[in-house]
Amino acid sequence: MDMQVSLLDRLFDSGLLIETGVDGLYGRSGQFEDVIAAFERMIDRFGGADGAEAIRFPPGMAMSYFEKSGYMKSFPQLAGTVHSFCGNDHDHMGLLSCMEEGKDWTKEQKATNIALTPAACYPLYPTVAKRGPIAMTGGLYDLQSYCFRHEPSREPTRQQMFRMREYVCMGTEHHVTEFRQKWMDRGVQMMEELGLKVEIDIANDPFFGRAGRLLANNQRDQNLKFELLIPVNSNANPTACMSFNYHQDAFGTKWGLNLEDGSVAHTACVGFGLERIALALFAHHGLDVKVWPDAVRTALWG
Ligand code: 5GP
Ligand code: ZN
Numbered sequence: 001m002d003m004q005v006s007l008l009d010r011l012f013d014s015g016l017l018i019e020t021g022v023d024g025l026y027g028r029s030g031q032f033e034d035v036i037a038a039f040e041r042m043i044d045r046f047g048g049a050d051g052a053e054a055i056r057f058p059p060g061m062a063m064s065y066f067e068k069s070g071y072m073k074s075f076p077q078l079a080g081t082v083h084s085f086c087g088n089d090h091d092h093m094g095l096l097s098c099m100e101e102g103k104d105w106t107k108e109q110k111a112t113n114i115a116l117t118p119a120a121c122y123p124l125y126p127t128v129a130k131r132g133p134i135a136m137t138g139g140l141y142d143l144q145s146y147c148f149r150h151e152p153s154r155e156p157t158r159q160q161m162f163r164m165r166e167y168v169c170m171g172t173e174h175h176v177t178e179f180r181q182k183w184m185d186r187g188v189q190m191m192e193e194l195g196l197k198v199e200i201d202i203a204n205d206p207f208f209g210r211a212g213r214l215l216a217n218n219q220r221d222q223n224l225k226f227e228l229l230i231p232v233n234s235n236a237n238p239t240a241c242m243s244f245n246y247h248q249d250a251f252g253t254k255w256g257l258n259l260e261d262g263s264v265a266h267t268a269c270v271g272f273g274l275e276r277i278a279l280a281l282f283a284h285h286g287l288d289v290k291v292w293p294d295a296v297r298t299a300l301w302g
Contacts, residue, residue: 008156014287023152024160038300052142059146061123066115078149080116083109116148120164125255138171163274176268183270193299203227230280
């Protein structure tokens with residue numbers, strides 16, 4: 001724990017991360033952003049030739065899609081929704097006096113039809129479904145979004161608002177599982193170029209509650225989720241910096257994603273945790289990028 005606090009403190013002291021008064025919600029310096037930008041170019045170098053369709057969604061998604069995704073069933077503890085003041089003049093007076101008296105003014109805030117995006121790929125499935133059948137050669141998408149997860153922490157690698165770059169593949173089972181394997185191999189190769197020690201391990205999502213334990217066990221038993229782990233806060237508990245997820249036909253069925261032959265599409269996504277990868281680089285090679293090993297600097301900046 002001390003080690004974790006000290007990495008966060010060192011990041012604050014160096015100005016790479018900037019305190020906002022909330023654990024897990026940080027500003028980033030130009031230098032921090034430059035590392036992320038360079039790493040994203042590296043992702044393009046490895047994946048660009050695949051010809052994925054690039055789409056950028058904002059960090060909020062339609063509440064109707066969020067509801068249908070089932071996120072509240074599986075991860076209610078992590079979800080964030082946008083609420084706003086929707087009253088009249090009279091309500092406004094009430095709001096101001098409530099704030100003045102230091103009372104809880106947020107109770108009167110009403111839900112808007114926007115939820116905070118929990119993973120970059122969530123808005124994609126309904127978007128692609130609306131377009132009609134997917135070609136038999138499959139669909140490949142390149143996404144990046146800020147994501148929100150309500151899990152305040154002093155561990156710098158656990159942030160409440162962070163960026164996820166994702167590739168999502170839709171097609172036959174064979175097609176999407178090959179895609180996932182290809183990115184597991186590429187992920188290891190990329191981190192090797194960056195001088196980072198990695199291991200890939202089976203994983204599960206943090207499903208909520210007692211019923212969630214069954215879902216998590218099922219996910220593990222079926223090898224549906226793998227993570228690429230890099231020691232950042234500690235060697236004993238390395239941090240998931242990438243995840244490789246096979247959804248079988250679950251999202252295809254939920255969203256009505258069909259291939260041209262009428263079969264339900266299988267889907268898989270691979271996600272890069274951009275802040276976590278930047279933090280892994282700073283933790284391993286030091287807070288001053290000028291003294292990072294030449295090979296690492298070349299991999300990032302050419
Ligand atoms: P997943 O959807 O597998 O939970 O997350 C995909 C990737 O996003 C993870 O492998 C990780 O790199 C990143 N990620 C997940 N949670 C957090 C978090 O709390 N903070 C940060 N900075 N990155 C996260
Ligand atoms: Zn995803």
